[in-house]
Amino acid sequence: MARVYKVLLYLLLALVVTVFLGLLWIRYQFATLDTDGSELPAHFSALPQLPPFAAESREPCTDVHPLKRAFFGELHVHTAASYDSAAFGNVATPEAAYRFARGGELSLRLRSDGDRADTEIPSVRLSRPLDFAAVTDHAENMATVSLCLDPSAAGYSSLPCRVYRGDIQLPVDDSLQPLMRLVSFAILGTQRSARLCGPDGSACLEATRSGWLQAQRAAEEAYDRSADCSFTSFVAYEYSLAEQGSNLHRNVIFANATVPPVPVSAQDTDQPEKLWGWLKAQCNDSPTGCEALAIPHNS
Template sequence: MAKLRNIILGTVAVVAVGAGLTYGWQQYREKSIMDDARSAQAASDSEVTSGPADKLLWGDTHLHTANSIDAFGFGVKLGPEDALRFARGEEVTSTGGLKAKLERPLDFLVIADHSGGLGATKALYDAPGFLVRDPTLKRWHDEMHKGPEGMQRVTAELIDRVGRNALPAALTDPVKQKKTSTSIWTGHSSLVERYNEPGKFTAFMGFEYTLMPGGNNLHRVVMFRDGKSRTDKVLPYDPGQGDTPVSQLWDYMDNYEKVTGGKVLAIPHNSNLSNGLMFELVGPDGGPMTAAYARRRAAREPVTEITQIKGDSESHPFLSPNDEFAGFGTAGWDTGNLTMQIKKKNQDYAGEYIREALKRGLAIEARTGVNPYKFGVIGSTDSHTGLATADENNFFGKHAGVEPSAKRASQAQNLGTREGRIGWHYLAGGYAAVWATANTRAAIFDAMTRREVYATTGPRIKLRFFGGWDFTENEFTRDWVKAGYARGVPMGADLKPGRGAPKFMISALKDPMGANLDRVQVVKGWVNASGALQEKVFDVVWSDADKRTKGANGKLTPVGDTVNIAKASYTNSIGDPELRTIWTDPEFNPSIRAFYYVRVIEIPTPRWVLFDALRYGAKLLPGTELKAQERAYSSPIWFNPKKS
C-alpha cells in the first residue's frame, strides 16, 4: 500500500506540473508537513509537564549556521540540517574539511540564527550568477566565490553599508525582503519538524535578536515552545542597529502569543559585553525602574545565559574580591564591549555580571515589590560553525575561520572596529542542563519557565539542589530526590518562610567521562538593613576532606594539580567523583531577602589550547591560560521574609 500510495502521489505531482497547475508536488509536500505539524502541536499542547522532573537533559540554545549573516561571512558552509545531525550525534564534515562528531549526542538544540539579514549572504552566494542583475550584488556574488577572504571582504562592506544606510535597492525592498525571509523561515521550520523526535531528540524553533547600540551587547535568543503550525505565522523580529528598546521585542512576543496561542521566551546572553546596560537599576527612561517594567522583564526572560564562548558572566574579581574563583573566563572580555569600546569598571561591571544582577534584583524588589532579575541560568555555545560542541578536546572555534590549527590560539580576533581579543581568550563552553519530565518541547520549555535549569562550562556534571526546612543528614539513605520535591523546592523556586534556618540538599556527580570534583560552594546574596548589596561564598563540601582544612582566613586549601602540560592530560588521583551534603545557612536572618545558588568546581584540567599545542605544534603566547577549573552553576533558590 505504501508503494502504491507513493506511485499515485508521484503521478499526481507530474500531472499537476504538466498541466501548469500551481498545486504541485512541492505544495502537496508542504501541506503534508503542515498537517503533521498541527497534529504534533496538538499532542504537545495536551502534554502534562508538571510534577517531579526526573530527566536530566543536555542541550545548546544558541547555535548559528550558514543562515547567520556573520557566520556565513566568515566562511561557514554548514546549514541547519548539518547542525541538527551533528547535535544528534552524527558525524559531519566541518567547513574546513575536518571530520566532526560529538562523543555524546545532545538531547535538544535551538538553532538561533540572527534575525537581521536572515540567510541574506548565503542566498546571494547560492544564486546563479547570471540571474544577479544589481551590479553591487553581482560584484559581491563573484567576490564571495573567490574564497574565504572574498567572503570576509563582502561581509565587511555589507556591514559598513548597513551603518551608512547605503545598501543596494534590491536588499531594501520590503516586499522582496519579506518574501525571502518567509521562504527561509518556513523552510527552516519544516526541517526542524523533521528532526524533532519527542522522547529522543528535541529541535526548537528560535532566532537571535541582535540589538547592539554602540557595540553594547543586548542580544537575546528567542525560543519558541511551538512548532511549524504556529511559528510560520510570524517572522523573526529584527531590531535594526539603533537604540530600539528591548520592550519592543517583548511586544513582538506578546503579539505572537495573542495571535497564535503559543508560548515564547527570551534568553539574554553575553551580559559581560554590554558595558553595564544588561542589568541596570534604572528603567528605560533613566528613572527608577517601575514595578510594571520589572514584572514584564521577569516574565519574558526567565533564564539567562551565564557562560559561553565569548566569556563567562558569573562574576568578576573587581566585584567579588573575596572570591578566589571569581573571574573564570573573563580574560580579554573584561576590557571592552563587542567592538572594544572600553569599559569603566566602577560604572559598567555591576550591570554586566549575573551575581550582581541577582543582588540588584533583590534591591529593586525591596523598593517596588517585584524582582526583574529573578532568572535561572544556563550555558550555551554561541558557536558560529554549526557545531554545538563545548568539549575542550573537540573545540571548533567561534567561527569557521578559526577551526583547529597551529595558529588560532595566538591570533588576534577582530570583532569590530578594533582588534583586542586573542584566540586563547575564547572558551570552549558551555551547555544548558535541564531537569524535565520528558525530552519534549513542552517539558523542556516549561522547565525553563520554572527555572529548574543550570549551566556548565562544558562538562556534564549532574547537579541537584533543593531548599527546605526539615532535611536531615539521613536524607541520602533513602529517596532523597522525592523528599526534595515533597518537603522542599528545587533550584529556580521560591522558598517560603519556615521554622529555624533553611537547609539545602545538594548533590554533585562528576561528568562520567570527565574530571573529579574539587568542591561545592553555596553563593549567597542579600540586601542588608541599610540597603547595601551583600554576598558571601561558603565552601559547603569538598573532596579529600580528611586531608584538606580551612585556614585562619576561612579559605580551603587547594585541591592540587595533576595537569601534564606536554601531554595535555590530567589524572583523577585527586578530587572526588561525588560530593553531597545537607547545608544550613549559619548566618540566616529571617527578616532579610536572600538568594542562594550552587557552584561546583572541578579539579584543574587542560584547556583547548593545550590540545592544539599537542596536535598541531601550536606556539602559545606568554600569559595564555593553559588549564582551568571547569564548573557548574545552579539556578538560585530565593527566600522572601513574611510580609509585615
C-alpha cells in the same frame, strides 16, 4: 608652461570628477531603506500559525522522570543561513546542525573548498548526542545570504554582495578577507540594503519568510515524536541588536511549532521593548498557542 599648467588642471578636474562619481556610485551601492523602527510594519500583526508540515500530535514518552533529571543541549547555533557564519565559509544547513546535535557526523567543508576531490575534508561527531537544540540564525540577515548567492536576485551584482561572496578581494591579508565579507553588510547596522531588498523591501521580506520556513521545517524534521522522546528541537532565531559596538542580542526560543510567519529583527525595531511587546501580544498573551521567551547574550 601654460600648456603644462592647462594639462595639469584638466587632469585634476578629471580626478575630482572621477572621485565624485565614484563616491556617488558607492553611495548608491550601499544605500539603505528609510525606516525609523518606531512602529513595527503591519505584516508583524499576522497571527502565529502551525506550518502545514508540522505534526499535530506525538506518542507519549515511555521514559518519564518528572523530577531531578538534567538535560544537556545548545540554544545558540548558527548555520550558513547566518551572514557572519557564512562569511567565514560555513556551508552547514539547519538540517545538518540538527543531525550533528542528535549525534550525526558533520563535515567541516568550507565554501572555499567547493567540490574539490583532491583534499580530504575532516568531519566531527559529538561524543554524546544532545537532548535538545535550537538553530538561532540572525533574523537581520536571513535574506542576505540567500539573495547574494542567487544569480536571479535583483541585488546579486550589487557591490555589497560581490564583496560578501569574495568576488572582489579587498587589499588586506587573506586571513582578513572573511572579516571584509562580514563588514560588507555589518556596516549597514540596523538598516536594510536598498540594492538587495528593493525600494519597498519586499525582496528581503520574502527571502526572510522563506528562510524562516526552512528553519521551522528543519526543527520539525529533527524533533523526535516517537515514544523514545530522545531529542527536542526548538524553532528559534536571534534578534541581533548592536548599538555603539555593544552586542545586545536575544535568542528568541519558541515552545512549539506555532510561531509567527516572520521574525522581528533589529532592522524592524532597535528597541528590545518592542520585541518583548510583540512576543507578548502575538504569542504569550494570544489564544494561538504560541509561547516564546527571549534569552539575552551580550558576548
